[in-house]
Amino acid sequence: MPKQNPVYGRVALIGLGLIASSMFWAIKRAGLAGEVTGYARSEATRATAREIGLCDRVCDSAAEAAEGADLVVLCVPVGAMSAVAAEIAPVLKSGATVSDVGSVKAAVIAAIAPHIPAGVHFIPAHPLAGTEHSGPRSGFAELFDNRWSLIVPTAGSDAAAVAKLRGFWEGLGANVEEMDAEHHDLVLAVTSHTPHLIAYTMVGVADDLRRVTDSEVIKYSAAGFRDFTRIAASDPTMWRDVFLNNKEATLEILGRFTEELFALQRAIRTGDGDMLHDYFTRTRAIRRGIIEAGQDTDAPDFGRSKAGS
Numbered sequence: 001m002p003k004q005n006p007v008y009g010r011v012a013l014i015g016l017g018l019i020a021s022s023m024f025w026a027i028k029r030a031g032l033a034g035e036v037t038g039y040a041r042s043e044a045t046r047a048t049a050r051e052i053g054l055c056d057r058v059c060d061s062a063a064e065a066a067e068g069a070d071l072v073v074l075c076v077p078v079g080a081m082s083a084v085a086a087e088i089a090p091v092l093k094s095g096a097t098v099s100d101v102g103s104v105k106a107a108v109i110a111a112i113a114p115h116i117p118a119g120v121h122f123i124p125a126h127p128l129a130g131t132e133h134s135g136p137r138s139g140f141a142e143l144f145d146n147r148w149s150l151i152v153p154t155a156g157s158d159a160a161a162v163a164k165l166r167g168f169w170e171g172l173g174a175n176v177e178e179m180d181a182e183h184h185d186l187v188l189a190v191t192s193h194t195p196h197l198i199a200y201t202m203v204g205v206a207d208d209l210r211r212v213t214d215s216e217v218i219k220y221s222a223a224g225f226r227d228f229t230r231i232a233a234s235d236p237t238m239w240r241d242v243f244l245n246n247k248e249a250t251l252e253i254l255g256r257f258t259e260e261l262f263a264l265q266r267a268i269r270t271g272d273g274d275m276l277h278d279y280f281t282r283t284r285a286i287r288r289g290i291i292e293a294g295q296d297t298d299a300p301d302f303g304r305s306k307a308g309s
């Protein structure tokens with residue numbers, strides 16, 4: 001029997017993929033809403049949602065799902081946010097909150113904000129939790145447990161509405177912090193966006209090489225490369241939109257990455273073992289710092305016990 005602790009009367013989830021389906025199961029787990037409506041663009045996704053009981057009511061348009069909702073969460077790829085916001089704008093009820101879960105914030109705010117009518121709160125958010133899977137069957141209630149969810153209030157955001165959204169995300173299991181959009185986009189460019197691009201590149205290089213080495217790249221792939229392939233299996237539409245909409249920060253970090261890579265390349269070519277050793281010692285300390293701060297819930301135990309050696 002789920003706990004009953006409703007924060008909103010009705011919640012509408014637009015775009016029924018990994019994040020929305022995880023939100024739905026977590027909402028039900030904690031009883032955070034009286035009713036959850038949902039909409040996805042494709043008929044097949046709506047049919048799947050109805051089949052698996054994803055949402056109390058699956059609607060045939062975004063406007064139908066959003067009408068009368070107290071909280072509307074846009075869970076579509078970043079590039080689709082503007083069109084969805086325009087579609088729901090006329091039916092939003094006064095006092096409602098519109099939020100989103102997009103991986104980029106400045107561009108998403110610019111895309112959504114112009115459509116938000118007076119009397120409706122707009123409070124962007126971004127859960128830092130996900131997997132390489134997508135679609136309505138990929139979600140699970142525990143996705144946000146003990147993960148960060150960043151709330152990015154816009155100019156003039158209503159404090160009570162922000163506090164309510166914070167309580168909602170905490171009810172979903174997340175730890176909540178507030179951050180401004182530009183800072184968010186730079187931090188995410190370092191911690192998520194550029195690493196994804198590097199994983200895509202590495203798997204692409206291996207794929208080119210596979211033509212030379214036949215199937216050995218797959219057969220003998222070690223843990224590091226397997227991690228890259230997991231990340232590189234992420235949804236192409238979502239990640240295309242992330243890079244097109246967090247251009248400046250990603251290019252800035254990619255520029256720095258390239259400089260470091262050239263420095264390491266030079267050290268290898270010139271046989272500068274000290275440089276390589278110093279560099280890897282510094283990066284190992286960063287990893288250990290993350291584990292000691294308890295910020296890597298997936299880290300195996302040996303990571304902690306060896307941290308002082």
Ligand SMILES: NC(=O)C1=CN([C@@H]2O[C@H](COP(=O)(O)OP(=O)(O)OC[C@H]3O[C@@H](n4cnc5c(N)ncnc54)[C@H](O)[C@@H]3O)[C@@H](O)[C@H]2O)C=CC1
Nearest residue numbers: 015016017018019041075076078080102103130131134135
């Ligand atoms: N996948 C991840 O690890 C994370 C994703 N995000 C963000 O969450 C959002 C959703 O991502 P996922 O749930 O992973 O994607 P997903 O691909 O699993 O689901 C997206 C859903 O939106 C629907 N959709 C696409 N365009 C639409 C439109 N114009 N109108 C209505 N529905 C539309 C798709 O049919 C699909 O059901 C994205 O903005 C992404 O940047 C945030 C945190 C983590």
Ligand SMILES: O=C(O)C(=O)Cc1ccc(O)cc1
Nearest residue numbers: 103127128129130131132192
């Ligand atoms: O699966 C992974 O490794 C992730 O990095 C998950 C993720 C992907 C996109 C986000 O905006 C936030 C988290």
